[in-house]
Amino acid sequence: MLDLPDIGLYRTTQALPGHEEAIPAGSLVYVGQLANGGTKFVVRPGNNRRNRWFWGEPTTPLRSPSWAKTLKKLPSEGFYVLPETLEFSGGARWIKGAIVELGYNGEGKGILFVGEWREDGTENALYFSDRGMLIDDKLMERLIWAPILPTKVADAAPQPANQF
Numbered sequence: 001m002l003d004l005p006d007i008g009l010y011r012t013t014q015a016l017p018g019h020e021e022a023i024p025a026g027s028l029v030y031v032g033q034l035a036n037g038g039t040k041f042v043v044r045p046g047n048n049r050r051n052r053w054f055w056g057e058p059t060t061p062l063r064s065p066s067w068a069k070t071l072k073k074l075p076s077e078g079f080y081v082l083p084e085t086l087e088f089s090g091g092a093r094w095i096k097g098a099i100v101e102l103g104y105n106g107e108g109k110g111i112l113f114v115g116e117w118r119e120d121g122t123e124n125a126l127y128f129s130d131r132g133m134l135i136d137d138k139l140m141e142r143l144i145w146a147p148i149l150p151t152k153v154a155d156a157a158p159q160p161a162n163q164f
Contacts, residue, residue, distance in 0.1 A: 003065045004040045005031050010071035011108030016042065017067060019060050028108035030055050031062060031071070039063075044106075051103040051113055051128060052077050074110075077103055080143035082112075086133075099146055101128045110140040 009030055016023035023029060023042060032055070033040045039061050046056030062068060080102050086094045094100070099115040111132040118127055 002040075002063065003068075004062055005068050005071055005073070007032055007040075009074040009076065009104070009108075011074055013070045013072060014067065016060065017064065022058070023060060026107050028053070028074075028104050028106055029071070031068075032059070048103075051101055051111075051130065051132070053104065072108070074104065074108060075102060075140060075143065077101075079115075079146040079148040081146050083139075083142040083144055099126065099148075100143070101132075102140070102143060103132060105134070110135045110137070 009028065012023060012025050012027050012029055015025045023044065028045055029042050030045075030053075031040060031042055041059040042062045043055045043057075043059045045053040047054055078101070080100050082094055082096055082098045082100055085096045088094075094112075094114050101113040101115070103111045103113065105111060112135050113128040113130075113132040115126040115128055121127070
């Protein structure tokens with residue numbers, strides 16, 4: 001049995017031998033496994049919707065444990081809490097504890113999108129822009145997971161019987 005990485009997001013540090021153009025060094029990849037428990041594979045991003053990558057074809061079978069050991073494991077895309085306040089030029093800042101969305105560029109570099117509540121909006125929801133801020137790996141590794149559950153409009157949370 002091959003010693004291959006867990007399913008998830010990675011940044012390549014070396015090109016995949018024999019597939020150097022398709023899977024170059026310094027790129028975001030997803031390691032997956034066929035539904036039947038078969039061969040693991042590696043794939044580059046297909047398209048990005050709402051700050052998240054979706055994966056497509058072609059997939060490349062992952063058969064090189066030595067190359068797999070060169071992959072840098074990345075945190076899952078999703079929602080996190082800032083572990084510290086971030087100061088920006090011009091006096092802007094994102095405060096410690098702010099809800100942020102973590103995404104990635106095609107090179108596997110982390111991008112943060114801060115959650116915003118629109119005072120003039122009609123929905124009781126946070127908004128995340130499609131423009132974020134590149135972050136370094138040190139900050140990315142310190143982000144704190146925020147367990148925000150995904151739902152579909154049809155699956156909206158039930159309303160309590162007694163409302164205040």
